[in-house]
Structure formats: structure tokens, C-alpha cells
Amino acid sequence: MSVIEASQIRLSGTARTKEEAIREAADILVAAGAVESGYLDYMLQREATVSTYMGNLLAIPHGTNEGKDTILDSALSFVRYDEPLDWGGEEVRFVVGIAGKDGGHMDILTKIAIVFSDEDEVAKLLAAGSPDEVLQILGDVNE
Amino acid sequence: MAERTVELASKHGLHARPATLFTQTVAKSGLPVQISKNGKAVNAASILGVISLGIEHGDTVTLVSEAPDSDGLLDELATLLSTDLDAE
Numbered sequence: 001m002s003v004i005e006a007s008q009i010r011l012s013g014t015a016r017t018k019e020e021a022i023r024e025a026a027d028i029l030v031a032a033g034a035v036e037s038g039y040l041d042y043m044l045q046r047e048a049t050v051s052t053y054m055g056n057l058l059a060i061p062h063g064t065n066e067g068k069d070t071i072l073d074s075a076l077s078f079v080r081y082d083e084p085l086d087w088g089g090e091e092v093r094f095v096v097g098i099a100g101k102d103g104g105h106m107d108i109l110t111k112i113a114i115v116f117s118d119e120d121e122v123a124k125l126l127a128a129g130s131p132d133e134v135l136q137i138l139g140d141v142n143e
Numbered sequence: 144m145a146e147r148t149v150e151l152a153s154k155h156g157l158h159a160r161p162a163t164l165f166t167q168t169v170a171k172s173g174l175p176v177q178i179s180k181n182g183k184a185v186n187a188a189s190i191l192g193v194i195s196l197g198i199e200h201g202d203t204v205t206l207v208s209e210a211p212d213s214d215g216l217l218d219e220l221a222t223l224l225s226t227d228l229d230a231e
Contacts, residue, residue, distance in 0.1 A: 049160075050159070050160050050163055051163075052159055054159070054190050054191050054194070055189065055190055055191050056191060058191070060159060062159070065155070065229070103155075105155070105158060106155065106156040106158055106197065106199060107197070109158055109159065109194055110194060110195060110196075110197035113191045113192075113194035113195040114195040116191050117185075117189065117191035117192050117194075117195045
């Protein structure tokens with residue numbers, strides 16, 4: 001299974017708060033068959049401990065280590081928001097939910113960070129008109 | 144110029160939470176610090192930059208600062224990296 005497919009990408013998310021956005025990310029991961037529904041609670045727990053805001057308009061909600069048994073397969077959700085979400089006082093336009101199976105977490109996290117640390121790539125993601133364009137920009141996350 | 148070479152102790156690598164602790168310590172100091180792995184250097188105050196290095200348990204990284212009064216900070220950062228932050 002690919003870590004991310006077009007069906008896991010939304011270009012206009014409906015959430016208006018951080019909690020709703022984490023729920024939206026979890027719903028996509030559940031629908032992709034990557035996590036059990038219980039993963040959401042571990043994502044909310046993580047966010048309560050430390051913000052997953054990363055800079056460059058990105059937040060990466062993911063579960064705590066205790067929740068790893070609810071992960072079935074490594075996967076990402078990608079949701080872009082038309083209006084910035086308030087993420088603990090920071091502006092977020094991209095919410096990338098992460099489920100990393102069997103130590104796959106660091107590898108996925110690194111690849112996402114490489115894309116989002118480049119402001120030209122962030123501008124391309126803001127302008128992307130289709131999930132396939134996003135897939136092309138995220139590129140080797142699936143490799 | 145101050146420089147430290149240190150091996151990462153955190154069992155799960157420098158993922159989001161330990162990287163946040165690390166970059167916040169740098170940011171709070173206001174001093175310029177670079178962290179590098181395998182010759183690729185990034186701003187140590189940038190969480191995305193630090194995570195993009197993909198620092199795993201046991202990897203060796205180098206901290207460098209051009210600031211004249213950075214020795215104490217680099218010691219603090221080296222201690223952070225050589226502590227298993229996942230064990231807390």
C-alpha cells in the first residue's frame with residue numbers, strides 16, 4: 001500500500017478548529033484502512049502534550065507511542081484549508097496526519113519535513129489545483 | 144567558533160517532540176547554531192530543518208556556532224541530544 005494516495009488528499013478541508021482538523025485527519029486515515037478509530041484519541045493526547053505545529057503553515061498531528069497498536073499500516077492524510085486554522089496561536093493551512101507502522105514514523109516525518117522546509121515547495125502546495133499535483137510535489141514519500 | 148560532535152540517544156530518533164525541545168532551546172538563546180549530519184547543515188532553530196535531516200538513534204551530528212559566547216549553549220544542546228528524550 002502507498003503511504004499516500006489521491007483519496008487521502010483534500011484541497012479544501014471543512015474543519016474550522018484544531019480539534020476538528022485532527023478529527024478530519026483521523027477520519028481520512030481510518031477510511032484508508034491505516035488506523036483503527038481509537039487512533040484519534042492518541043492524536044488528541046499527543047496534541048495536548050506538545051503542539052505538532054512545525055512552521056511554514058504546517059501541523060502534523062500523530063498519535064502517542066502508546067497508540068501504536070491502533071496503527072495497521074503506514075499512511076498520511078493531507079488536508080489544505082482555505083482559511084488559516086488557529087493552531088495554538090500559529091497559522092496553519094496544511095494538516096498532515098501521520099500514522100507510522102513499525103518505526104516507519106521517522107522516515108515519513110523526514111520526507112514531509114524536506115518538502116515543507118522549502119518555501120518554494122510550500123508555495124506550490126498552496127497553489128496546487130488537484131490531488132494529483134499534491135502527490136507530485138510530495139513525490140518520494142511513497143518510495 | 145564553538146563546535147560539538149554528539150551521538151543521538153533518543154531511541155525513536157529526533158522526531159517531532161524531541162526536535163521541538165531542541166529547536167526551542169536554540170531559539171530561546173537567540174544565538175545562531177547550525178546542526179549537520181553527513182555534511183548537510185541546517186539552522187538548528189528550525190524544526191522542519193532539523194527533522195529534514197532524519198536523525199536516527201545512534202547517528203552522529205555536529206553542532207556549530209559562530210557566536211563568541213555559545214559554549215554554554217552548545218554544551219546544553221549536546222546534553223539534550225545525548226539524553227534519551229523518549230524515556231521521559
